[in-house]
Amino acid sequence: MDKKTKDIRDLSLDEINHFITQQGEKAFRAKQIDQWLWKNGAREWNDMKNIPNNLLEKLSENFHFKSLSTLTHIVSTDGTTKFLFETHDKKHIEGVLIFSRDRVTACISTQIGCALNCGFCATGKLGLYRDLSAGEIFDQIILMNEHLISISKRAITNIVVMGMGEAFLNFENSMKALEKITLPKYLGMSPRRITVSTAGVADGIRKFADLNSGMHLALSLHTADETLRREIMPVTKSNPFNEIIDALKYFHQKTGERITMEYLLLKDVNDSLEQAKALAEFCKNFPVKINIINYNSTDEADFKASSEEQKNRFVKFLESKNIIVNIRASKGDDIAAACGQLALKNKK
Numbered sequence: 001m002d003k004k005t006k007d008i009r010d011l012s013l014d015e016i017n018h019f020i021t022q023q024g025e026k027a028f029r030a031k032q033i034d035q036w037l038w039k040n041g042a043r044e045w046n047d048m049k050n051i052p053n054n055l056l057e058k059l060s061e062n063f064h065f066k067s068l069s070t071l072t073h074i075v076s077t078d079g080t081t082k083f084l085f086e087t088h089d090k091k092h093i094e095g096v097l098i099f100s101r102d103r104v105t106a107c108i109s110t111q112i113g114c115a116l117n118c119g120f121c122a123t124g125k126l127g128l129y130r131d132l133s134a135g136e137i138f139d140q141i142i143l144m145n146e147h148l149i150s151i152s153k154r155a156i157t158n159i160v161v162m163g164m165g166e167a168f169l170n171f172e173n174s175m176k177a178l179e180k181i182t183l184p185k186y187l188g189m190s191p192r193r194i195t196v197s198t199a200g201v202a203d204g205i206r207k208f209a210d211l212n213s214g215m216h217l218a219l220s221l222h223t224a225d226e227t228l229r230r231e232i233m234p235v236t237k238s239n240p241f242n243e244i245i246d247a248l249k250y251f252h253q254k255t256g257e258r259i260t261m262e263y264l265l266l267k268d269v270n271d272s273l274e275q276a277k278a279l280a281e282f283c284k285n286f287p288v289k290i291n292i293i294n295y296n297s298t299d300e301a302d303f304k305a306s307s308e309e310q311k312n313r314f315v316k317f318l319e320s321k322n323i324i325v326n327i328r329a330s331k332g333d334d335i336a337a338a339c340g341q342l343a344l345k346n347k348k
């Protein structure tokens, strides 16, 4: 019978230490293993070069090593690179590298599929299969960084947690992975270069605020009209605006941070002047910046991208209210770079 119950990366350093000493091994081996797991990005037992074979055998007899592998990657004409990763149980998730002049931003996933079923999102059509482990979230960064270094000698400079899934509904694993990515003794990336996005899970926003991690927060708002948002983002039914606003105020009080509002402009849905007014009103509650995102049409959704003219009108109104607005150029249109599109195609 398989006596393995846990993935090695679900163990704390203390637990690894306990196992090592129980086996009659020297305690310093635990630290070495920990470094292999979270600093050097080992994804299989044999990667741990300075660990003796007999100890590797004992580890592999007692623990799983559930790492990700890259199934494929596709490069867009604008350089955006989308990765399809395979989990140990043969499920598929996505990660994306987005290039701008001085940055390479990695977008990572936290769940296989998503339960929130936002109307404009291909991942929502997949439903939720399961949460990703901290190791699987971490692996996306390791794999994309290895690829990036191999092609350009550059490394990832920024991370957005905005791929498949809702990070705050897999809070512990997402935060554990981000802790490993930011701690100086592991990957040591500055938390100031990381943004975690939520569809509006109020309770998660409060927990994230309490961590005061230095990471940024983005709300995928997409409309400030609550009735419409209940339709296109059903998460609003269990997280009404008053709760989301209170949680965002709390986040700002705790951290002093400006909050990013992500706003996907959808033709004739949320791009009217009325909608812009509602958005400006919503944003009165805390310092914000708004990212206007062009919509990547999917075959599955009924939405279309707004016209340039409508977009300009919308943005002008917000700017007239002294709100910081960035327009995000649509990246990777030709490779289905919007969240969940590749995994959905693969599933079909």
Ligand code: SF4
Pocket (backbone or CB within 6 Å): 114, 115, 116, 117, 118, 121, 122, 123, 124, 163, 164, 165, 166, 199, 339
């Ligand atoms: S937009 Fe995000 S929260 Fe909404 S269904 Fe897609 S992955 Fe889930």
